[in-house]
Amino acid sequence: NRRVVLAERPVGLPDENTLRLEEADLPTPKDGEMLLRTEFLSIDPYMRGRMNDAKSYAEPVKIGEVMTGQVVAEVVSSNLDGFAVGDRVLAGSGWQDYAISDGTEVVNLGASPSNPSWALGILGMPGYTAYAGLLKIGEPKPGETVVVAAASGPVGATVGQIAKIKGCRAVGIAGGADKCAHVVNNLGFDVCIDHNADDFAEQLKAACPDGIDVYFDNVGGKVLYGVLPLLNPFARMPICGVVAWYNLTGLPEGPDFGPLIMSTILRMKVKVQGFIIFDNFPISTYKEFVQDMTGWLSEGKVQYKEQVVDGIENAPQALNDVLLGNSFGKVVVKVAQ
Numbered sequence: 060n061r062r063v064v065l066a067e068r069p070v071g072l073p074d075e076n077t078l079r080l081e082e083a084d085l086p087t088p089k090d091g092e093m094l095l096r097t098e099f100l101s102i103d104p105y106m107r108g109r110m111n112d113a114k115s116y117a118e119p120v121k122i123g124e125v126m127t128g129q130v131v132a133e134v135v136s137s138n139l140d141g142f143a144v145g146d147r148v149l150a151g152s153g154w155q156d157y158a159i160s161d162g163t164e165v166v167n168l169g170a171s172p173s174n175p176s177w178a179l180g181i182l183g184m185p186g187y188t189a190y191a192g193l194l195k196i197g198e199p200k201p202g203e204t205v206v207v208a209a210a211s212g213p214v215g216a217t218v219g220q221i222a223k224i225k226g227c228r229a230v231g232i233a234g235g236a237d238k239c240a241h242v243v244n245n246l247g248f249d250v251c252i253d254h255n256a257d258d259f260a261e262q263l264k265a266a267c268p269d270g271i272d273v274y275f276d277n278v279g280g281k282v283l284y285g286v287l288p289l290l291n292p293f294a295r296m297p298i299c300g301v302v303a304w305y306n307l308t309g310l311p312e313g314p315d316f317g318p319l320i321m322s323t324i325l326r327m328k329v330k331v332q333g334f335i336i337f338d339n340f341p342i343s344t345y346k347e348f349v350q351d352m353t354g355w356l357s358e359g360k361v362q363y364k365e366q367v368v369d370g371i372e373n374a375p376q377a378l379n380d381v382l383l384g385n386s387f388g389k390v391v392v393k394v395a396q
């Protein structure tokens with residue numbers, strides 16, 4: 060029974076001392092419990108935040124504790140009503156081969172779900188984040204321009220595709236030519252711009268001839284600074300993530316963008332709203348998401364790209380790859396071989 064624990068709190072990007080792979084005894088479920096065997100582990104940018112001992116929307120992982128994370132697991136033995144041996148479940152049991160669960164906040168996916176790992180992506184937390192953030196905060200209207208970065212990742216890819224379904228112009232931003240080609244050719248965005256280009260801001264301006272009505276912020280950083288001058292009056296900015304800054308150890312060097320940010324919000328009457336997906340929206344929004352997304356997937360209106368990394372020992376590197384933009388699509392680690 061292998062597990063990955065937080066060995067020390069990283070300063071900047073996690074390194075080889077941050078996480079430790081350990082062996083642990085195989086736990087035995089008591090009455091009212093079940094034993095889960097992890098099949099897929101989700102790798103998500105928020106995991107970097109959980110390594111910090113800082114005030115946030117969730118408790119940090121403690122030193123020596125198993126790294127937090129959502130998994131799809133198989134029920135190996137069960138003393139719990141509603142969960143039978145062989146069922147697949149969505150659980151928050153973290154980076155480990157096996158876990159005991161009392162069923163709290165565990166979703167039963169049934170004995171043979173199609174694409175079980177999608178519960179960690181397009182049909183799960185990232186897909187719902189894109190759906191609720193864009194539609195409930197971004198409120199896109201037909202003909203408007205929606206801009207999103209990390210456009211080949213699970214949240215951004217979904218934001219742009221929903222924007223297209225709603226009749227908007229979808230402008231993606233991604234790192235590199237391959238990702239940009241995927242975003243346009245496979246996901247159907249109108250255009251995608253490489254944020255590594257020297258003339259990124261000019262390219263973004265050319266891609267948004269009518270300005271920007273919705274900027275769904277996944278990254279912050281220079282993408283945000285390129286977006287600000289293009290915002291239209293009454294633009295909306297759902298603030299979903301600022302991954303460009305997750306590894307900061309202090310305030311970045313360079314010009315102070317505070318005045319540009321605040322005066323743009325003021326002059327353009329921009330609605331800026333941060334959100335945390337698991338407690339921000341009513342359950343009715345989640346039900347709408349499941350219904351709409353299931354339909355769009357079966358109709359082929361939404362495409363989904365997953366990158367499967369083999370082996371729990373490779374999970375730490377997989378997290379850094381996601382943070383640095385070296386991943387392509389939704390990253391899941393295949394834990395059970």
Ligand code: NDP
Pocket residue numbers: 103104105184185188208209210211212213214215232233234235238254277278280281282298299300301302303304334335336337380381382383384385386388389390
């Ligand atoms: P991704 O798998 O898309 O990974 C993040 C991507 O961000 C990288 O792959 C990289 O893509 C891009 N990126 C990293 N650094 C920079 C930078 N400096 N400038 C521009 N782009 C950069 O992540 P997700 O789709 O899982 O998540 C997207 C965002 O949404 C994250 O910020 C995440 O924390 C947030 N989130 C927030 C939730 C909430 O409840 N608020 C819930 C879920 C996610 P590229 O190579 O294309 O640059």
